[in-house]
Amino acid sequence: MRAYYGATEGGTNLTAYRERMLSMFQVLEPSVNVSAQRLSDQVRVIQRNRRLDEAALDRLRSEALRNRVVPAPPQEVAQTPIASQNVTPTTPAAGVEDDRVEQVSTQCNERLRSALEDAIREYRFAPLKPKLPRLPMCGKNRALVSALDSLLKTYFESSENLYDTHSILYCGAVAACRVANVRFSNLDAAVRPKPAVPAWQCRIERRISEARVLIGKLSCFREGNTRPRVMRFVRRAFVGTETSPHEYMSRVTERIDFLKQKVYAWANRIRRYKKRVERYTQNRMFQRDQRWVYRNWERSNQDVTDGRRPDDEATNTFWRNIWSVPVSHTEDDWICDVERRCETVPEMEEVIITSSDVSSAACSVPNWKSPGPDGLHNFWLKWFTSSHSRLASQFQAALEAGSLPQFLTTGVTHLLHKSGYRSTFQ
Structure with a gap:
């Protein structure tokens, strides 16, 4: 004071x-x-x-x-070193964001450093890594990631290869999620959580449930059930109608029809809203990923004849025979004509990868697109800017050597059922 x-x-x-x-x-x-x-x-x-x-x-x-x-x-x-080195890809709003950055730099400095050191010891050289969660985007988390980026600069300078740089990026993501108290999920990556039900839909469904209860009690009352538990719902159904208790029996059918019409109207409202949301979602996804839209349309017309899961051994054998067997191609005379035409084409100039190239490539990809086997989202490549210079030099070395690490050339294959029996390959 x-x-x-x-x-x-x-x-x-x-x-x-x-x-x-x-x-x-x-x-x-x-x-x-x-x-x-x-x-x-x-x-x-x-x-x-x-x-x-x-x-x-x-x-x-x-x-x-x-x-x-x-x-x-x-x-x-x-001041702590984090406040002086806090550089973010986007300029924070004046006032509020500056206070949040200062709060992170003064209160979370040691916690960030400790969490990063624990993650480095635990996951830098570990072959198996857990699935990373999504970090909620807010001003405090942006300041936290920017402060953590300044601590990672020393580790990136000592990185030996692309695999080591990737491990350091992963450890930085783990430290950020732990400090931000984001829970790690142990669920399988192929199992997607169900979308949350909107609040408006919950309200309408609650009204429908209450109206159906009143319809059931009014039907019991019409059949002659006048127990106190039933009469309590009957009185509730006639609230606001200015109907006296001795007129309940004569107007019970009218009240049941009224409630049924309300339920029908509310159900139509939910269906109309769902169609509207689906239409907006398809429009947005068509601009972003047309293949996803067409695939959903095709999937709706598929006939699933059995719900059995494909056999693992049969699946592996089927795709191993396609991808693992070398194929010899017979070159015809046309390849010689193409080679003669390409003799006059000048060779491409030598490619020099810079940190600005890495930054522009990282900024053009979605933040939380599903990652590959490495488990690292594009968000961390975009916001850990201290890694861009090291990644540029290591990508340049890989380009000159003509080889990449195995984790960069390994993909994930998802089987999409089209039609017929799932347990056989034809």
Whole structure:
């Protein structure tokens, strides 16, 4: 409170006071490491919950005005290396994002470093790695990833090859998810979670369920059931109709028909909304991935004759005979004609891969597109910018050597059932 009253001139000048309050607090308590946001939250709690009485606050205000602490210059305020090296691909919004970056740099520095060291020891040279979750995109997580990027620069400089660089990127992603408290899923990668039901659909389905309960109770009442438990729902069904209890029996059929029409209208509303959402989704996906749209259309017309799972051994044998057996091609005379025509074509200039090439290639891909066997999403390649220079030099070396690591040339094959029996290959 002394720092607050000193920075705000007794609580009268609240314009951009948090930085001044932090500087004064660091002069008063140099051993306490805290952020400006934390200090302002503490002041708000003290004022709202009346942790100090008016006499104590008046005494602190007069002392702060009489012995006002002069704030230290900005360059003398203790800062961590993360705050000075925090560079993000997109410029954060003024005010809010800067405070979040400072909060990460002052409070999470040691936690980030410790999480990164644990991930490096655990997964840098491990052959099997768990599936990475998606990191929610918000200002705090962006600042966290940018701060972690500055810590990874030293590791990238000591990287020996592409596999080692990939392992360091993976360890950085693990550390970011752990610090952000993102839960790792143990589910199989092929099993996709069911999409969440929209809130509007839940509300309408709840109304339909309640209306069906009332219809059932009104039907029991029409058949002569007048028990108190049934009458409680009957009275609820006639609420707002200005119908007296002795008229319930004469108007019960009308009320049942009314509720049935409501259920039908609500069900039509859900169907109409679902068609609208499906139409918008298809339009967006058609602009992004036309193959996905056509594949879904074809899949809706497929006839599945049995639901059995294909045999693993038969599947492996079938595709091994296609991909693993070498094929000898017979070249005809036309290949000689093509070679003669290509003699006059100048050779392509030597390719030099730079860090800007890696950055532009990473920025043009979707963040959370399904990864390959390496398990690393494009998001981490895009936001860990300190790896781009090292990746450029290693890609250049691989280009000159004419070979790539095996994990970059290995793919994942998904079997898509078209028609017929799943258990046989024809």
